[in-house]
């Protein structure tokens with residue numbers, strides 16, 4: 001297995017205009033000349049010390065001259081004066097600190113490199129020991145873009161937020177690059193909004209900032225070496241994702257019907273596969289994730305309950321096997337991530353419990369799905385087995401606290417009841433529920449604050465092919481791994497599922513996963529059945545083909561006349577008769593084929609990965 005480095009290399013924001021994060025506009029800007037505002041705190045403190053020294057010296061001299069009464073008369077007021085001067089110096093220092101903090105936050109607000117580029121002249125401090133300035137003159141660099149009509153209002157709000165005091169805009173001197181804010185009790189004019197109104201505005205801004213649909217970006221080479229699977233963007237346009245290298249690596253996807261779970265899971269699957277990781281899928285709905293069944297590195301999509309039980313069991317055994325490997329001296333970094341997706345976990349667990357009951361098994365068997373998943377969540381991460389669970393409800397009792405503690409990232413699609421949101425996020429729950437837009441979600445990674453995100457749109461490969469959507473097909477081509485590192489798997493049972501539920505249960509528990517397509521599960525079996533139709537047992541024929549051939553993924557450009565290939569789900573397995581270039585389009589090829597139901601042709605991208613099968617039994 002290829003070594004992997006579980007390092008989070010992912011932190012991409014749409015923000016800084018250059019790699020150093022500095023804004024070019026300020027390359028030639030100079031720090032501001034600070035306004036001289038009387039004595040500095042240090043000068044005042046020095047004056048206080050000087051006064052105290054003077055008072056004590058004069059008192060000593062007068063006492064030496066035998067005038068202690070006059071000495072005391074001089075000493076007391078001078079010491080009082082020194083104390084007052086010192087107090088003023090302390091207050092000046094504290095006020096300077098307030099203004100320095102304000103300058104820092106305004107620098108961020110205005111996008112200037114740092115606080116030294118601003119000159120803030122704060123006057124008429126009132127209210128309490130330190131108080132707040134009732135007049136603020138803010139001088140900013142000429143490079144700041146102050147052309148927006150609500151720009152001074154934004155500055156006033158930023159000041160309001162920092163000083164917790166409302167202001168009106170006294171004057172905005174555009175030429176002088178200076179804005180004056182005043183205390184509203186002394187002037188008329190529009191006040192900066194109260195904090196609650198600000199929250200509303202921030203919320204509106206976030207809502208506006210999140211688009212309704214964002215196509216999954218084509219991953220870069222750096223992305224493909226990262227253990228962070230991009231899921232979507234937040235209100236600032238920053239990419240957010242599921243970090244498998246986080247302390248709890250598993251992912252929980254929540255959402256009612258139609259909220260976007262399938263689309264999100266499809267995206268996770270193709271991103272994992274693009275990184276060369278094997279993916280196993282338990283699709284309780286049977287058809288939701290069929291679109292990725294033939295996707296390279298997706299080893300199995302279990303759609304029947306019997307197969308799903310086997311896949312879950314095998315994922316658990318894989319984990320146990322990996323634990324044994326580590327115990328015998330292997331290092332975790334040698335184990336590549338295995339991603340196990342369980343779509344609609346609640347329904348799956350219920351179906352397993354029903355099957356166990358029908359088979360007359362005890363309560364331990366009935367909770368098989370939950371117990372195996374609990375183990376995978378608890379120990380999988382240490383051996384790079386990662387679980388993605390999808391469920392409808394966040395407060396489903398199936399997911400106990402112990403399970404939640406093992407899950408690092410949660411994506412809750414759609415709106416959540418406030419009680420459910422409290423269960424999920426506690427007091428951290430976002431004030432703004434997700435809009436009822438498909439793919440809109442609240443996401444939390446680890447202990448970070450939950451954020452609103454728009455999940456990336458990832459096309460369903462089957463659907464994209466069906467409607468022939470050029471854009472979606474291009475994206476899928478870019479996401480499709482060119483090298484298949486993990487062969488397809490099928491469930492291999494020691495004997496056929498028996499009629500008795502009890503025997504079937506045992507067969508399933510002892511079943512294994514084997515490479516290649518299983519009998520009756522692929523187009524190849526259909527083809528072989530057709531060839532032998534009327535000639536006895538089709539199952540026997542398909543078993544013969546299954547054991548006699550082997551399959552691999554190749555690019556369409558590698559197809560040759562005579563290849564047995566599976567171009568897509570609709571055509572199934574076909575024999576390639578001719579591969580022709582297309583005039584004026586070097587990216588596609590015209591494939592002519594002969595199949596079970598006749599011949600046909602189609603234009604396919606050269607880089608699309610297709611499965612071919614090599615036959616050794618000379619069936620053709």
Ligand SMILES: Nc1ncnc2c1ncn2[C@@H]1O[C@H](COP(=O)(O)OP(=O)(O)OP(=O)(O)O)[C@@H](O)[C@H]1O
Nearest residue numbers: 213256257258259260261262263438439455456457
């Ligand atoms: N991220 C997204 N961006 C844009 N549209 C989306 C997104 N996610 C989902 N949709 C739209 O919403 C529809 C329903 O999404 P999806 O099938 O993923 O829901 P679901 O939660 O899996 O539903 P169910 O639980 O019933 O299977 C999709 O067909 C698509 O049109």
